[in-house]
Amino acid sequence: MAPKFEIEDLNAWFGSKHVLKNINMKIEENAVTAIIGPSGCGKTTLIRCLNRMHEITPGARISGKVLFNRVNIYGNGIDPVMIRRKIGMVFQKPNPFPMMSVYDNVAAGLKLNGIRDKKNLDEVVRRSLELANLWDEVKDDLNKSGASLSGGQQQRLCIARALAVEPEVLLMDEPCSALDPIATAKIEALIRKLAENYTVVIVTHNMQQAARVSDYTAFLYLGELIEYGPTKQIFENPKHELTERYLTGEFG
């Protein structure tokens, strides 16, 4: 099986600030890869480079390659909007469209792409909400506002919205940090389920979350990839002294 992403000599900057330094890593398909590391180490920047969101920030730039299904997403003639459709993103704070209903939140991406057929939309909305483990909780009132849901439900709504446009990859940036333990457990279970058919890359400050949900873990420090390997190995027997110190809380 070919890896989903092959990151080659990736460097990223905000203006003159060099935030990612020569990152080389492969991300496996249909697996969960966790990115961990202290604040400011470049975790978020790294996943934002995977769907060309980094360049949205003024003054931000990159060098190097990100091969997605063997094609460099920074190559000539690549449409970043197309890339972001295939590689969805879920953010730290649940951000459903507050003025839209649950239904419209999920259907928004499709409607933007010109799909108007009601039957088709109904089907996708239902399938996406089911996939996101939210359907049973909202099916009786799909017209209520997305903002009226609980935090955990809102986050699953955002996941359903991302899934509606049939991506291949979900990037998740601290998806549970604003949620209580029960909502967190639901999202984590969902992540495991999604990994059967999607490639998931998750940034998390919660090391135990990385240990629970991921198949592979990457440790970033000061913009460099210090250690990357199977999660079992990283958490039981890290090879690098810095990883050991970060995991055991002996940093700083």
Added chain:
Amino acid sequence: MSRIIDSGLEELSATLHKMGELAYRAVLAAIIECVENKQVYSEICEISDALVLMADNVEDKAFELIARFQPVASDLRTIKSYMKIAYDFARFGRYALDVSYTNQKLGGIGNCDAWMISHVKEMGEKALKMINLSITSLRSHDAQLAEKVAQTEREIDKMYFDFLNKLIERADTTTKCAISSVLIVRYLERIADHVTYICESIIYIATGRKVVLR
């Protein structure tokens, strides 16, 4: 700044150290009983019971640390290994008790041939030395020392088989002496095995390598 998990790990380490010393005392008493015909069964019994209790306490404390701190990396390896080592130390107490029991029930080897007594004495001294060194290497998680200690286990193994062969060749001893001595050297050989397990655990804590030293 020390981490809040550290006080728990230190508590475990201190308990293990105490266990090591008690285990040493039990084995020492059992060997002296063999060669000098002393009666120390009840003393060893007390130590053995205490060791079992302490091993339970180590397990409870280790569980608490896992539940409260979700340790990883070297912390996790340490806790897992400490649980195993506590069990090994408890086994020393049990084997010392078995030696003492043999002395009590079968009359021991104090009145057997001199070569038997000196063989047991020599094996016992080697085992005690191993226990001592394993306690030292445990205290500082010294993998190199642990690896060295385990080498002595091979010598004890050899002494065990030498003893059996010699006993078969000579065949001029009483059944009582033969049975007592065989049981006792067997227990000593098992003690050396458990020292080796401890050394393997120390190497695992220090390096993450899973080795078999036997």
